[in-house]
Amino acid sequence: MKIRVVSSREEIATLNPNERLVHLTFRPSNKDIFELVESCPRIEVVQLPKSYMATVSNSIKMFFQMQRIQLIEGDIWGHRKDINEYYAVPSSVIENIKEMKIEGKTNEEIEKQISGESKLNPEMIAYILAKEVSV
CATH class of the missing domain: 3.40.50 (Rossmann fold)
Structure with a gap:
């Protein structure tokens, strides 16, 4: 992305x-x-x-x-x-989001954790969740 x-x-x-x-x-x-x-x-x-x-x-x-x-x-x-x-949003960030989604974590948990690790804000993580991650 x-x-x-x-x-x-x-x-x-x-x-x-x-x-x-x-x-x-x-x-x-x-x-x-x-x-x-x-x-x-x-x-x-x-x-x-x-x-x-x-x-x-x-x-x-x-x-x-x-x-x-x-x-x-x-x-x-x-x-x-x-x-x-x-x-470019690093592919590792998108992969981490996909893995966390497979593990059953909520969107809020994913947004909080990934935004802390990647410096992307939670709203952008939410957008990535909606557009890139289809699990």
Whole structure:
């Protein structure tokens, strides 16, 4: 699973229309959000750093709900955009999630444990559980 890291407003227009997960490293305006959804009609998740989540307007939150787009708080730790524009969720994380699911652990237990081990936040783990793990 790959997350597209977008570090400037100017990049939004150049995004692949098939992007589903996007992490914005800048504080987006309402216009930026609308442009993002227009550029990527299949988008499912927008992730923002914690410091930017507080500035997201209620109208954008409602817009995301209407479009069925998840707004997730979180960071991409240790990613270097100059090397790769995508952050790849390590396959070991997905394998650990699958193993824990087979062991019968609840989603909440998996989210808590994996988020502590991988630095991914629980909401992203929940998304991975819903999309990647079919047990």
